[in-house]
């Protein structure tokens with residue numbers, strides 16, 4: 001029997017949910033409302049007054065080729081980050097799951113990168129790939145490859161993707177590993193007796209059973225790639241070269257705080273909010289159908 | 294169609310020896326039940342035959358061929374697990390056809406074989422369901438179906454009925470036995486339930502702490518248990534055991550004296566099954582009855598001997614015993630005394 005607690009009055013329940021409501025209000029609803037409000041105005045160059053323009057900011061944005069290319073960049077970037085963060089994590093988790101001896105040691109080592117703050121990770125990768133003093137860049141030079149992410153757009157994208165995904169691999173690894181451990185042994189054994197060898201079992205039995213975890217991580221990693229990679233991009237490329245690594249969030253920052261165009265920046269935040277909302281709805285509607293709980 | 298030979302099979306987990314040398318030759322088509330209390334190593338033994346555990350020592354032969362090193366998929370076996378281990382994301386039909394699909398059979402052939410097995414197990418209407426939409430008994434059938442579609446040489450069962458309710462268990466036990474004799478597939482069946490072992494086995498292995506105490510037909514084990522453990526484990530209610538002393542061709546315990554088989558002296562354990570006692574005013578055994586359990590066809594009387602030892606008798610029909618006044622004299626039916634060495638527990642007469 002499930003035990004349910006029922007409250008008689010309304011005061012206690014209200015007090016219990018109040019902290020959550022207050023925090024959401026202060027840190028989400030209020031700023032979101034502000035953003036919506038501000039997106040309807042254009043401030044004058046000195047920031048002393050602002051003029052109501054209705055949907056003018058949005059109209060301008062949708063016609064702006066730079067903004068549209070930031071959309072494409074974001075799509076590429078978040079797809080790459082999600083894949084780079086999840087596929088190796090799953091692979092490592094499968095290997096760690098097979099370990100009998102010293103599994104704990106490997107597990108701990110694999111979790112460490114998660115403890116490194118994204119911006120710090122960015123700096124680490126930046127140093128390694130620095131065109132003049134970076135270790136990796138130097139070795140690549142020895143091999144005859146001229147690494148220069150400051151000028152090369154593809155290399156810049158590659159570097160921010162790797163730097164953003166690196167720490168996430170640990171996070172995803174933890175979830176995949178726990179999920180793998182939860183797959184009942186006897187099901188795997190039944191499949192082995194049915195004739196399926198390791199990788200066949202993996203693709204036909206294990207992977208489908210992991211799908212709730214995979215789905216959860218997909219949502220979480222896409223949101224991460226959208227919003228939390230700002231620090232990495234800021235330290236490594238600052239959105240360059242030629243805006244090649246300017247994702248939507250970075251553009252909100254650079255237009256608003258560097259370019260001081262607060263109206264456009266606010267309009268971009270609103271669009272971003274809608275995009276992520278839509279994405280989440282799409283994920284739950286279409287991907288979840290293929291998930292076996 | 295297969296024989297299975299276990300030749301002094303041992304299993305160690307680290308330093309603990311869990312299976313201490315089991316030998317057995319299973320004939321083609323034979324139904325062998327491995328029975329014993331929980332933790333005695335039944336599953337481990339079965340899993341070694343399946344290839345899910347490595348064999349530490351000894352040789353396993355399937356059809357006369359050494360199989361120790363073969364992978365589970367190369368042993369031509371099928372196994373039914375205690376929790377059924379159905380693939381939760383597949384339909385009943387997919388569950389049953391998985392092995393055939395892996396084997397690379399064409400789709401129509403898989404469908405035909407699955408349909409045939411489903412008919413045999415009355416699963417035809419359920420083929421499109423997922424395991425979680427089935428009852429326990431239906432899941433059990435699907436697990437059986439998955440095992441039989443592949444027409445393996447050997448069936449392995451690890452307590453397949455222990456998650457079912459009592460009535461279904463009785464029914465499924467008949468069905469499994471019927472199916473097995475129809476298909477004629479060599480089977481090893483693990484259970485902790487001695488009734489299952491008695492009713493299903495061609496031969497059974499009574500296991501205790503990693504040792505095969507006795508291997509024989511159910512009636513063999515019942516009528517002539519080789520060890521004290523086998524004697525007490527098989528039969529319900531379990532056998533009465535009394536410490537006794539053999540002297541001058543007689544058995545002495547408390548103030549009771551019985552004729553003993555010749556050539557036995559010293560401390561012995563005397564075993565008598567409750568159902569081999571008969572009420573007899575002249576009988577040598579006096580029991581103080583404390584509790585009567587009427588089962589209808591017979592009555593279980595629980596009580597104490599004058600020595601204080603617990604004792605149970607199972608008498609045909611209904612016996613009413615008022616508390617306090619239940620002194621009952623009993624005699625042992627001829628030829629139904631079992632004597633065991635007090636130290637080793639081995640049968641001596």
Ligand SMILES: Nc1ncnc2c1ncn2[C@@H]1O[C@H](COP(=O)(O)OP(=O)(O)O)[C@@H](O)[C@H]1O
Nearest residue numbers: 306307311329330331332333334335336337338
């Ligand atoms: N993987 C294992 N590692 C260590 N000990 C084990 C392992 N599997 C089983 N055992 C031990 O072996 C003994 C027999 O277990 P098992 O074969 O499962 O018993 P049963 O099936 O008769 O209940 C138990 O004492 C159990 O603790």
Ligand SMILES: [Mg+2]
Nearest residue numbers: 335336337452
């Ligand atoms: Mg077991």
